[in-house]
Amino acid sequence: MKRIIVICLLAFVAVSVGCSSGNVGLKGTVVFTDDKTPVPNGIICFDSGTINARGTIKSDGTFVMGSLKETDGLPPGDYRVFFIDVQEQTGERTGAPGDASEPVYTSLIDSKYLSPDRSGLTANVTKDTKTLSFELDRNPNTKR
Secondary structure, X not given: OHHHHHHHHHHHHHHHHHHXXXXXXXXXXXXXXXXXXXXXXXXEEEEOOOOEEEEXXXXXXXXXXXXXXXXXXXXXXEEEEXXXXXXXXXXXXXXXXXXXXXXXXXXXXXXXXXXXXXXXXXXXXXXXXXXXXEXXXXXXXXXX
């Protein structure tokens, strides 16, 4: 019985190591469609249905993808791409006199990019994929 448990554990470790070592180190950029300026913040998400990976968008529009760790890459495959938390503080909401104010945030990008079902963005990641770039429409309801 102990021998079977040890064999199962060794097989699990081998599969786990094999899966993680096949990740693709993926970097990229995200810019606005209209003027090609960087999208200054947010999170880019890749969803294959079974694998979820994400990367934090830096102020210069660059990102590095990670699936288990922040920058460990992701397995090759076909992904739907969407974004979350791409917003900026646009004001403050105040309550009764003396109450603390609450920040008001507004999305910088068109709401279609906030859903994997509606974004229309996809990525085919192969072992040779090193960088990807995305262009996003601005939120039409915000002033520039």
